[in-house]
Amino acid sequence: MRHQKQKLNYLSMLVMLNLGTIASVSAEEATETKEIEKITVTGIQASLIKSMDIKRSSDGVVDAIAAEDIGKFPDQNVAESLQRVTGVAIDREGGEGQLVSVRGLGPEFNSVLVNGRTIATISGGRAFSFDTLASELINGAEVHKTQTAKLQEGSIGATINVTTHRPLSLKEFKVAGSVKGTYDDMSGETNPTFSGFISNTFLDNTVGVLGSISISDRDSRFDYGQTAGYITNHSLNLDDGTTHENIFLPRNYDQIVQTEQRERTTANLTLQYQPTEDILLTADMLHSKYDVSYRQDILAHWFDGANITDATLDENRTVVKLDSARNSATDYLNRLSSRPTTTKAFGLNLEWTLDDRWSINADISASEAESLNGGRTTDTVAGFVNAYSFDNSTGASVPQLSFTEDLDPTRVSSNWASKFGNDINDEVNEVKIDVEYIIDQGVFGKINFGSAYSDRTLATTYSETNWRVSEAHGGYPAGMVFPEGMFTKFDSDGFLSGANADTANEWLIFDSYEFMDYLLTDNAINASNDPQYTRDVIAQYNGYSAHEDASAFEVNEEVKSIYADLHMSGDIGTMPWNVVAGLRYVETTTTSSGSTIELLDLVETNTVDEYQPVETDDWVPISISHSYDNLLPSLNANLEITEDLVARFAYSKSITRATLSEMSPTTSYGGGKLDSLQASGGNPMLDPYESSNIDLGLEWYFDENSYAAIAYFSKDVDNFIDGGVTKETVDLASGSYNYTVSRPMNLNDAKIDGYEIAVQHSLTYLPAPFDGLGFIANMTIVDSESSADTVDNPLPLPGLGDSQNLILFYEQDDYQFRIAYNNRNEFMQSTTNWAGGAPIYVEDYAQVDISGSYDINENVSLFIEGINITNEITRKRGLYKNHVLAIIETGPRYSVGIRANF
Known part of the structure; x- marks a missing residue:
């Protein structure tokens, strides 16, 4: 796309020319560089020391996590480990950490790098999906909460750099591996995970080769009780005339x-060559x-206001009880989906x-992520006419729905059938040159300078x-009746039992x-309401095949910076x-390309003062470019x-650029x-979000692996993007017309401030065997205000919420044990829900x-792990506490395995 290969070749040539220029200036002054001794990280204590040393020696505010040993990361997922860091919270999918928020700013406001490079992601935006990255391959991760000019722009939350192992740093032959079985309590299934790692050096440690692989398979079950949101400003006419x-x-x-x-397979290969100590x-x-x-x-009941015969409202005018007795339905849905x-x-x-x-670091990288879900998700509905009652008035953990339960498949008829889904492709190409010059004059120590270029699509x-095919057989009670054997009885085996639900x-x-x-x-076709119409639309649209929407678009982003x-x-x-x-200057050019149905004119209808649009029959290509630049001091x-x-x-000062979904070039x-x-x-x-940031901190390092820290942070964010309305004039064949247009706009500003408190302490002064005890405790308190706030609706920013962590650990001789408690207070996930209008809140979680391990000998250990052992339930709500949106039970997971390291 956009001649990326040619750009990379050209920039690679520039890199080599720069290298040659600097080398010609300084080669005759080259001297030996002393080799820095590498610390081998083993065990909890050593991991904590390494993380603390990174924090203490950093120029800015940085927190870190480190592997306890090769192939031994603290959690089953990198995101799960990052949530232990002060100020970091995660969003989960299917009970597994996926996206990371920092200091209350959501995933789209944080940059994630792997070995200092941007990695393409399948999220469909800028947020990095950590569930694609196996934790066994990771050496550590640093969370940069403040900016330096050298640090890549794009984050007003934090920049997270994940690192992998390097063979020449290990300096010897190393092989490690682990095998474990994981039991999922909800599904009752046990699945294996294997990870392997091998590294060696050759030719007097001048050549290093490292290869690693992780293979995992997980079968799980989740229970959801959900509404699709609350309709606002609705009206009801009940049977009693109310x-x-x-x-x-x-x-x-x-x-x-x-x-x-x-199913996840991740492999990594690293090759290193050091012909001299300088290269x-x-x-x-x-x-x-x-x-x-x-x-x-799915067992589903759709609430149609026209069918509701009786209702009870609370003080907030929310329907907390209802009876639906006229032409209502019990629906059975099946959805199948795959996302390779x-x-x-x-x-x-x-x-x-x-x-x-003089020293120089030059880097060139390319990555691509592809998610193929287009047409791979089904939505099929069958059911029968029924009556039901909904009750959310008792304060129970799960609403109760009563209906006439009839498991006779001969009563079931068709309603809807469809395939749908998104294909996502993300390509990133980068070139960076970083130069360091040691000044060593007075207070001036050194200067770093450089440039970077990236091209992302x-x-x-x-x-x-096509909807005509989807509904061709639909409608109760006259829909298609299916042959015997199409439906079977399903026992949910205690639906939402962890939430004490009283459900079907x-x-x-x-x-x-x-x-x-x-x-x-x-x-089936001959039994439909209109067989000839059904046959025609099936032939025209190739049955239930999914067709690409011509409104698909792509956004190309070209960034140049110096x-x-x-120091x-x-x-x-x-x-x-x-x-x-420091000072960073960056130029950004975006090009949004796609297709649109073009508006040609407006013509008057038979209704007085009513006009209808005249549009092109075919989709018309459209491309819109936009450029901006930013000067970012630090x-x-x-x-x-x-x-x-x-x-x-x-x-x-920092920036975060708008997401893909907001930059569509089409207007309807x-x-x-x-x-x-x-x-x-x-x-x-x-334009991008722009933030002015202030951090104040005090850190007390009172022992080899113990510290206490407190920090205050403040962010003033301008150009906050929200749904806006503007007046636009459209010139057409018959004249100019004024439209009220709804689109994302740089509308608001916001202020975020908060405190972080952290303590890490090993109780080594206690008498044995208690001298192996220690703890990590941290908390983040964050608040915000926005120009979009009103007296009646002071909404927080999405993702903003307090969080707390407490980790107790024990390490003595051959034994290790850790218990980690993580709490994230209620936060707003989105400003609107599916039904529109009201926000989505995720309640306290x-x-x-x-985790624990026993070392059989210096090379082999047994280990156990438990995730969500208390079976915490995720709850989502709307504007008021009783606006139940979702109750989700993912259950605990337990693992037992063996790890070897030679």
Whole structure:
């Protein structure tokens, strides 16, 4: 896309020319560089020491996690480990950590790098999906909460750099591996995971080769009780003549049992060559294949206001009880989905020490992520006319729905059948040159400067069955009746039992593909309401095949940047100080390309003052470009008040760019009265979020692996993107018309501030065997205010919420044990739900995980792991506490395995 290969070749040539220029200036002054001793990390204590040393020696505010040993990361997932870091919270999918928020800013506001490089992601936006990356391949991760000019722009939350192992750092032959079985309590299935690692050096440690692989398979089950949101400003006319206006009505209530299979294979290969002590070449290759497939068997009841005969409202005008007795239905749904994904990455890095003052680091990388779900998700519905009652008035943990339970398949008829889904493709190409010059004059220590270029293309394509085919056999009670054997009785085996739910436990289930195959047979077509119409639309649209939506689009983003960081140090009396002052300049050009149905004119209808649009018959190509530049200063300062006490101050400006979904180039224009013409679309002209950041911190390192820290942070964010309305003039053949257009816009500003408190302490002074005890405790308190707030609706920013962590560990001789408690307080996940209008809140969620190991000898150990051992339930709500949106039970998981390291 956009000649990326030619750009990379050209930039690679520039890299080599720059290298040659600097080498010619300084080669004759080259001297030997002393080899830095590498610390081998083993065990909990050593891991904590390494993480603490990274924090203490960093120029800015940085927190880190480190592997306890090769192939031994603290959790089953990198995101699960990152949530232990102060200020970090995670979003889970299927009970597994996937996306990371930092200091209350959601995943799209944080940059994730692997070995300093941007990696393409399958999220469909900028948020990195950690579930594609196996934790066994990771060496560590650093969370940079403040900016330096050298640090890649794009984050107003934090920049997270995940690192993998390097063979020449290990300096010897190493082989490690683990095998474990994981039991999923909800599904009752046990699945294996294997990870292996081998590294060696050759030719007097000048050549290093490292290869690793991780293979996992997980069968799981999740239970969902959900509404699809609450309809706002609704009205009801009840049988007793009562009329209720401006009420909140739940859209539906569904019971969903989802069985899921996740298969992940991740492999990494690293090659290193160091012909001299001054030159190091490193090549990295990463390949991840991650396939997720699921089946949903659903018992569903849709709340149609016209069918409701009686209702009870609370003080907030929310319907908490209802009876639906007229032409209502019990629906049985089956959804099948598969999402094969592939992530590939390649990088080449050169570290060159030219002499005792000059050094250079040049890096070129490319990555691609692809998720193929287009047309791979089914939505099939069958059911029968029924009456039901919904009760959410008692304060029970799960609403109760009563209905006439009839498991007779001969009563069931067809309603809907469809295939749909998104294909996502993300390609990233980067080139970076970083130069360091040692000044060593007075307070001036060194200067870092360099440049970077990246070219990224994000594309998404939606596919779906044509609606005419989907509804051809539909409608109760006159829909298609199916042959014997299509439906079977399903026992949910205690639906939402962890939430003490009083729900139906049996309903009818079927298979989507068998369902659709039968609807294409002559018997089914001839039994439809209009056989000839049904036959014609099936032929025209190739049955239930999913067709690509012509409104698909892609966004290309080209970024050029230069930077400089000046490092200074000195003393105030007996107190050493360090300052890094930097400036980064970045130019961004975006091009949004796609197709649109073009508006040609408006013509008057037979209704007075009513106009209808005249549009092109075919989709017309459209491409819109936008450019902007940003100057981003930064200042990081620390003062060593005493040998153990460090004070920090940081100031910076940072940006986060808009997401793909907001930058669609298409706009849809409607008709109607000339004084109320409406349109909606994306906005390729969006500017980035801009934030001014201040950090203050105090860190006390009172023992070898113990510290206490407190920090204050403040972020003033401008250009906050929200749904906006603007007046736009459209010039057409018959004249100019004024439209009210809804699209994402840079509308608001926001202020975020908060505190972080952290303590890490090993109780080594206790008498044996208690001297192996220790703990980590941290908490984040965060608040916000926005120009979008109103007195009646002071909404927090999405993702913003307090969090707390407490980790107790024990390490003595051959034994290790850890128990981790993580709590994330209620936060707003989205400003609108599926039914529109009201927000989605995720209520307080606390999870407890455990892990332990026993070393059989210095090379082999047995281990256990437990995830969510208290079976915490995820709950989502709307505007009010009783606006139940979802109750989700994923259950605990337990693992037992053996790990070897030679």
